[in-house]
Amino acid sequence: MSSVPRIAIEHASQYVGQTVEIAGWLYNLRRSGKIIFPLLRDGTGIMQCVAVKADISEKCFNDLRDLTQESSVIVRGRVRAESRAPGGYELDVEDAGIVHRIPEDQPYPITPKEHGIEFLFDHRHLHLRSRRPHAILRVRHEIIRAIRDYFDSNGFTLVDTPIFTPAACEGTTTLFEVDYFEDEKVYLTQSGQLYNEATAMAFGKTYCFGPTFRAEKSKTRRHLTEFWMVEPEMAYATLEDVKRVSEELICFIVRRVLERRRHELETLERDIGKLEAIRAPFPRISYDEAVAILQRKGSEIQWGGDFGGTDETLLSEEFGQPVMVDRFPAEIKAFYFQPDEQRPEVVLGVDVLASEGYGEIVGGGQRIHDYNLLLQRIREHNLPQKAFDWYLDLRRYGSVPHAGFGMGVERTVAWICGLDHIRETIAFPRMLYRTRP
């Protein structure tokens, strides 16, 4: 083919009236006698091409007419603004070169008809080419960019924490064990928090952002065994800072996606008005109030109990905004939470539940900074003191009040995209019964 510019479909608006080349795959094809309409996708968008028999070579016309779904093809043509076209532009075909034609007798397995969800995830390596997963993962990318941009421009230093860890943050039952060398065992991280507390003392404000692992044998629509989490931690900070920063972060992410990925939200048929309504300040309630709301709504929860998935959904549906629930019973929270001075039976932790029934997307709070209290908690929880000696060091040497939180990427993506099941939020989900492809 000639040396005309090769462009991405998402940049078509910059080339109106020009002849360009698009390298992609046939998404669909509509025939209408002497005109055919190949729908081309190139990974950045989908564009309708118009091939008129009279205007192009017979070979080119016939090649395109007989092209099979997902065959790869490079099309040359002139970009034309067309308000009725889905993306706003069409391509008047001048020439085309087929790169790889899929034969009719071994067709692309994912057709426009309905497929079962297991079939689609067994073919996830191909399924990602479809409109819906494509849109979700573009939104996911934008959410991750927004998270990083937020922390990078607010004085946080990224300090990646280790995946291989010697000790557990919260019990060992949900840990994945790895054979290290010479019979040593290590565990896959469930949270970078303990390490973040060390790096916050070195950098002031830090965050880690990477995959975390949970060997949970539950098969729910909210759980993956491998998921991504961002965890900021701040020295000289309290529970109030966690609320302020997580609220700012959530608003920043939602605004960014609305600005840059509106088209993808429309593809997903997301109720965009509900996202546009998200704004600070979010409602703030105590655990006590949350329990009262839940009981009123028919939950059997008693004070002292942890919220189940259904409880989170009930609470989350109560408000049109994400809701912050704080001051949980110490009993149901991890050993490192700072107790409330006024009411030592509750701790300075907060969960943020997304709106529309999506449940927890953020959990965090203020950490114990007193050496003796932390040591006492480690003993009360029967944790191996030796393994936590380095963590205790942070209270031996220049201890300061500090706080932080974790935000689950997949749950945030599910909420913003309005998805029923978390498996759709990641390219290759890993679950109890799914480790392939």
Next chain:
Amino acid sequence: MSSVPRIAIEHASQYVGQTVEIAGWLYNLRRSGKIIFPLLRDGTGIMQCVAVKADISEKCFNDLRDLTQESSVIVRGRVRAESRAPGGYELDVEDAGIVHRIPEDQPYPITPKEHGIEFLFDHRHLHLRSRRPHAILRVRHEIIRAIRDYFDSNGFTLVDTPIFTPAACEGTTTLFEVDYFEDEKVYLTQSGQLYNEATAMAFGKTYCFGPTFRAEKSKTRRHLTEFWMVEPEMAYATLEDVKRVSEELICFIVRRVLERRRHELETLERDIGKLEAIRAPFPRISYDEAVAILQRKGSEIQWGGDFGGTDETLLSEEFGQPVMVDRFPAEIKAFYFQPDEQRPEVVLGVDVLASEGYGEIVGGGQRIHDYNLLLQRIREHNLPQKAFDWYLDLRRYGSVPHAGFGMGVERTVAWICGLDHIRETIAFPRMLYRTRP
């Protein structure tokens, strides 16, 4: 303390003449009779404070005078420009409140004297507060930002690939095995490439960026068991695109670090002129030429052999720029490399070796896109065909020439910072004999 603004030391220049609060830790203290000079660090910088006995309360003066290294303290004072001060600004102390004082009899373990490297890494959770690791990790953060900014602004979609993988990319001897559920085994990823090839067909240009794992029993200064890698992959692309993009990326990173992290490079006593000299186009040589150069320099390498660490160093020292070596013997490269049409015994792969003896930081090339050839290679390498069936699908359905590469973050950080050992490039290194803290 009063409600004066609390500032980060790195923003001191914006507050000259104003009274501010700095919350940090005592880095060092110089006494000179009735004036003392506490050096305060807050994670964003180090600032010299000046406390004059006559100007502040006796308690405040005595508290500061007797303060121990790494005790946490909040200092109030007025910012003054001082060209002789290390950061350009000093703080004239008005008041101070000690948050946590470390007792003299249990002092902070890392003193200004020299410590052995094992001692420092055993205390890595504290060591990160020291100037050198602090500077390195700030540069690391900047490098990671630059990498993401480059890909995000050049049309690449981030698609994270799985950590748990069922099959190996290049043999199984260096894989970490994980017990999944019910006797299933999975392996920790060594590369996202095979998945990237699927996502490139869905998004056009993609990248993944996450931790990767290698169970290498070698104890060298270039190996970690857990390290971070960025891997772009492009549909409709060739070896030449890999060279162009990796060259652009490396130049972008180096320029960014020079712009934004010069102070940290100076702290590390990096020869900055050598980084300033880095510019495209990088020298490009073939494997054949590389072997000739090495033999001339006394290496025992023969055509067909792989470069050892020493060979890489020799080559890397030959040029003042990163050097690109391409067209390696098919025998020493992975099964998926596209052979050179003119010379089928070599493949369209390229390694980029950093300058100054740092060796390989990028490896990549063009992948086989022909179904039959790929199948033949899978058989020649005795790989389980069933496990690669999904990978073969990418050649069954709309196959296109495609190419990509991987860049190791830690090796890039080592090169740009001028470090002898890779363990310094990451907060909590994991090596053969190190899994703690």
